[in-house]
Amino acid sequence: MRLYFVYISPVVSFQHPIQVVARLTGLTPHVIRVWEKRYQAVMPxxxxxxxxxxxxxxxxRLRxxxxxxxxxxxxxxxxxxETEDLKRLVATVSGGATAPSIAAVLDTESQAGLRGPAEIALVSEPQRSMRSGTTRDWDHDGDLLRAAMEATATFDSGALQRTLERAAVQFGHNGVLHRVVCPLAADLGERWQQGLITAAHEHFASAVIRDFLTRLARPYAVTPSAPCAVVTTPSGQLHELGAVIVAAAATHWGWKTVYLGPSLPAAEIAGAATQNRARAVLLSVVYPADDASLPAELAQLRQYLxxxxxxxxxxxxxxxxxxxLKQVRVHIQTDLESLGDRLEEMRANRFGA
Amino acid sequence: MRLYFVYISPVVSFQHPIQVVARLTGLTPHVIRVWEKRYQAVMPxxxxxxxxxxxxxxxxRLRxxxxxxxxxxxxxxxxxxETEDLKRLVATVSGGATAPSIAAVLDTESQAGLRGPAEIALVSEPQRSMRSGTTRDWDHDGDLLRAAMEATATFDSGALQRTLERAAVQFGHNGVLHRVVCPLAADLGERWQQGLITAAHEHFASAVIRDFLTRLARPYAVTPSAPCAVVTTPSGQLHELGAVIVAAAATHWGWKTVYLGPSLPAAEIAGAATQNRARAVLLSVVYPADDASLPAELAQLRQYLxxxxxxxxxxxxxxxxxxxLKQVRVHIQTDLESLGDRLEEMRANRFGA
DNA sequence: TGTCGTATGTCAACTCTTTGTCTCAAACTT
DNA sequence: AAGTTTGAGACAAAGAGTTGACATACGACA
Structure with missing residues (x-):
């Protein structure tokens, strides 16, 4: 009898030089070597x-x-x-490492104090300050944000991408959403309204961030049983950045997300949702804030679904x-975390309305 | 006495001299030669x-x-x-910089994994070069298009992505643009107008294709001296797919492209173009075809630039x-190839108007 | 509170590889 | 005639390796 080993190892795996590993993990080559020497963390x-x-x-493992x-x-x-234990450790910790930071919100002003920074922390927070040098150049979220803004101002898509990627390795998928992308999006919106940057800058950054987020969310394998969420913005809402963020977050939370881009009429949204048997429809509205037809649109959507x-x-x-929206059953969730909680509830029990 | 064999040898696809290749890849002729000499990276x-x-x-491959x-x-x-392996390598290190498990990236079943994970490092490569040109499952573009349409109809973003990736592997970066993405975009538009698919489908596919294209075009090394092009759509033109395609193509042609997303007023476009010292502004207009304000908008843009x-x-x-647009100096290029030719002219001579 | 040991990131020095760049002369192209 | 391309060899800058020292933060203990 013959064994076909060929097909057993499904994917060619590559060997990476230390330089690549450094970029992939956010560690310096120095640190990687010293971890090997002192602790045998890895044995390349x-x-x-x-x-x-x-x-x-x-x-x-290094990541x-x-x-x-x-x-x-x-x-x-x-x-x-063991690597497996590490995974569990990071999984439990990641809530603590990322969530306690800023209650990242899509709207800027009201983001003040929904919860204190340390409240949720599983790990004591103070180390954060010392951690500064651990991961390369960026000490605080602020530096990253500044760098991102700088890149936006100069239309340097490469720099903006690199900044976001660096943030991703530093903060993890969840952290980068809360601590960098959301504040950045809010900041962009604000500066745009204040006339500090032009719409072109805002569009430019949106496109790069959007690309980054879709790439970020992509590699997750969706379980076949994952509940489905349709993400879009209602008719007339042309800013899709918020929707992209929500889509990335939902994917991260284990949902199968169908992203439909901006500005879809109720009937269309309902159609897509029905066809996908979506359990949730996630909408982002940023501007304008006084569209008279929007409530009716939402009521219609509610009715169709x-x-x-x-x-x-x-x-x-x-x-x-x-x-x-008092009447119609549409839930308002202005911050990402509570949306995550709601969705989590939904997949747990059937979300008794 | 010398015979110029150039045009005698059976040319399958166009052959490029080293200077052109240098521009296309961002490498210097020196490096290209030395890579060939030392590592047999390519055998022109x-x-x-x-x-x-x-x-x-x-x-x-050089790219x-x-x-x-x-x-x-x-x-x-x-x-x-192998070139195929290179593609996946590039996908993992640049795209999935934060992918939790790199191994999950692309499970193309056509990959005959001839080597186990550990072997690859030092052992000389087993020869699999003969596999290069053969086409496996997809003999015709039509099959790919059908598969893409199918995926669109069912809102299956994973399937659509895989289809596009496969097309990219089969046809190369340039080919996938001309032979798959463009026809697909046209097809989508047509079916949408005919009411065969909904706007939601069209939006959905746009988002996935857009993501695919930005990823495809992204990591190209741009020569510092590369001319810059600003890509967007004018105010009121909400469909960005055409613009994304053009942006990807321009990047492929060796331009530094600044993509600004859809629907920007003339002043904004001009601002971004000026700030980037853009040599060209590339616009896509799809719908509506009867916007009375668009000509004025373009005239204004022409004036600002x-x-x-x-x-x-x-x-x-x-x-x-x-x-x-007869009056204003705005060039109409409805097909991608002639646009490529024009841009090529521009970088060659200064495009004597 | 102050001091010391430990843990951990960083740096310097030196060597060896790797890789991009340069030079030069001859051949080719326009 | 002026500019490219080619091949070979030489060179230099960057990167990676090892070793050992150093600095700083934390915790423990007086």
Missing amino acids: TRTGTNRRLYSDAEVD LLAQATAAGHKIGIIAKL PDDTEIFIGGRAARAYAPA | TRTGTNRRLYSDAEVD LLAQATAAGHKIGIIAKL PDDTEIFIGGRAARAYAPA
Whole structure:
């Protein structure tokens, strides 16, 4: 009998030199080497001339270690852990490492103090200050934001992308959403309204961020049983950045998301939702905040959709429509975290309205 | 006495001299030669007088190598890799910078994984070069288009992405634009107008294709001296797919492109173009075809821009505005290839108007 | 509170590889 | 005639390796 080994290893795995690993993990080559020397955190193979070569698994492991140390864990302790344990550790911690920061909101002004920074932390927070040097150049979120703004001002898409990617390795998928993308989006909107940047800048940044987010959310494998969410903006709402953020977040939360781009009429949204048997429709409204036809549009959407499909609406302008939406069952969620909580509830129980 | 074999040898696709390849890849002729000499990265054919001639495939390969080295990989190692492997390598290191598990990236079933994960490093490559040109499952563009349409109809973004990726592997970057993306976009527009698909489908597909294209075009090394093009759609033109295609193509042609998303007023476009010292502004107009304010908008744009900045306009509705644009120096280019030719002229001579 | 040991990131020095660049002369192209 | 292309060899800058020292933050203990 014959065994076909060929097809058993499905994907060619690459070996990465230390430079690549550094970029992929956000660690410096120095640190990677010293972790190996002191703690045997990884044991890369070597080329004939003694250069290190890391497998994908080792890159993953280093990334996990980087995230765990960023959350305050001691490298000397966790370096001994199995990779699986590391994953669990990061999974439990990541809530603490990322969530406690800024209650990231789509609308700027009201983002003040929904919760104190340390409240949710599972790990003691103070280390954050010392962690500064751990991951390269960027000490605070502020630096990253400034760099992103700078790149936007000069239309430097490459720089903006690199900044976002750096933020992603530093803060993780969830963290980058809350701590960088959301504030950045809010900041953009604000500066635009203040006339500090032009619409071109805002469009430009939107396109780059959108691209970054879709790429960020992509690699997640969706479980077949994952609930489905349709993400879009209602007719007349041309700004899609908020919707893209929500789509990325929803994907991160384990939903199968169908992203439809901006400005769709109710009937269209309903059609797509029905066809996908979506459990939730997520809408972002940013501007304008006084579209008289929007409430009717939403009422119509509510009517078209099956009863067990929930509608969530968020974004800077969402609250403006709150009074008009009292009647129809449309949930307003202006901050990302509480939207996450609601969605989490939904997949747990059937979200008893 | 010398015979010029150039045009005698059976030319499958166009062959490029080294200078052109340099521009297309961002590498210097020196580097291209030395990569060939030291690592046999590519083996260009020669003219009767020993000049190198590169095929499109080799240009693609060099571009991939350039991207991978830019990401930190060692040319000495990756030069041995199969082109297909290079593609995936580039996808993992530049696209999935934060992918939790790199192994999950592309599970193309057509990959005969001849080597286990550990083997690859030092062992000389098993020869699989013969697989290069063969087409597997998809014999005709039509099949791919059908698959793409199918995926669109069912809102299956994963399937649509995979279809596009496959097309990219099969036809190369340039080919996928001409043979798949453009027809697909046209088809979408047509079916939408005929009511065969809804706007939601069209939006959905646009978002996925857009994402695919930005990813496709993104990591190209741009020569510092590359001319700059600003890509967008004029006010009121909400469909950005055409613009995205043009942006991807322009990047492919070696331009530094600044993509601004859809629907920008003339002043904004002019501002961005000026700030970037753009040599060209590329606009896509699809719908509506009877916007009375558009000609004035374009005239204004022409007025704002420096004289040596050319404006090109394309897209399904472009011709509808042709009469109105007689006066202003705005060039109408409805097909991608001739736009490419024009841009090529521009960078060659200063495009004597 | 102050001091010391420990943990951990950073730096310097030196060597060896790798890789991009340069030069030059001859051949080719326009 | 002026500019490119080619091939070979030389060169230099950058990168990666190792080792050992150093600095800083934290915790423990007086």
